[in-house]
Amino acid sequence: xxxxSQHPSWVICKSGTSVKIECxxxxxQATTMFWYxxxxxxxxxxxxxxxxxxxxxxxxxxxxxKFLINHASLTLSTxxxxxxxxxxxxxxxxxxxxxxxxxxxxxYFGPGTRLTVL
Amino acid sequence: xxxxxxxxxxxxxxxxxxxxxxxTYSDRGSQSxxxxxxxxxxxxxxxxxxxxxxxxxxxxxxxxxxxxxxYVSLLIRDSQPSDSATYLCxxxxxxxxxxxFGQGTTLQVKP
Numbered sequence: 001x002x003x004x005s006q007h008p009s010w011v012i013c014k015s016g017t018s019v020k021i022e023c024x025x026x027x028x029q030a031t032t033m034f035w036y037x038x039x040x041x042x043x044x045x046x047x048x049x050x051x052x053x054x055x056x057x058x059x060x061x062x063x064x065x066k067f068l069i070n071h072a073s074l075t076l077s078t079x080x081x082x083x084x085x086x087x088x089x090x091x092x093x094x095x096x097x098x099x100x101x102x103x104x105x106x107x108y109f110g111p112g113t114r115l116t117v118l
Numbered sequence: 119x120x121x122x123x124x125x126x127x128x129x130x131x132x133x134x135x136x137x138x139x140x141x142t143y144s145d146r147g148s149q150s151x152x153x154x155x156x157x158x159x160x161x162x163x164x165x166x167x168x169x170x171x172x173x174x175x176x177x178x179x180x181x182x183x184x185x186x187x188x189y190v191s192l193l194i195r196d197s198q199p200s201d202s203a204t205y206l207c208x209x210x211x212x213x214x215x216x217x218x219f220g221q222g223t224t225l226q227v228k229p
Contacts, residue, residue: 032215034215034216034217042221043206043219043220043221043222044162044206044219046216046217046218049215049216091161093161093162097215105150105215106152106167107152107164107215107217108164109154109161109163109164111160111161112160112161
């Protein structure tokens with residue numbers, strides 16, 4: 001149990017375009033999902049907390065107008081990188097917190113999306 | 119600023135040895151602690167969670183928590199080359215659900 005998927009697994013885009021990344025909890029409901037970014041040789045940095053049916057909470061320094069988050073259902077959150085630039089190239093990983101059943105504060109991670117902006 | 123500290127390593131151990139990974143955290147109010155393993159190019163996978171002082175064992179893995187010293191560790195017994203990865207310590211802040219990650223310790227298990 002507790003499987004999280006992400007789509008796409010990798011994407012290459014041109015500078016200035018927008019990219020949407022989907023995060024799905026496949027076998028459980030998640031009221032809360034988290035979006036992280038990881039640059040090479042660095043640890044995960046939390047970008048935002050996504051709550052179903054409400055606005056996302058962004059960490060300090062993360063531009064909410066650039067990284068649009070939508071959490072439309074208990075199993076789906078999306079991250080849209082708008083007007084992407086080469087410095088946005090990174091490994092984007094989502095996680096989902098289990099609503100009930102399993103330990104409720106454990107986060108399960110998706111496989112990640114590698115974004116390359118040319 | 120709430121922090122989680124780990125030695126980045128690399129920590130190198132021979133196959134079959136015990137690998138000991140350490141982590142300290144700054145927020146005394148932290149309640150939940152996690153160890154994740156991350157292979158190069160992959161996302162983290164949960165190894166263990168621990169909430170109470172003492173030891174928690176799961177197969178070859180033992181997590182140890184000492185809240186008074188603000189210290190959590192992970193022991194890997196009978197280390198295998200397949201255990202070679204980066205191990206991330208994560209701490210759950212009170213009432214937020216957010217995880218703060220350490221920078222990770224790279225473990226190398228040599229055959």
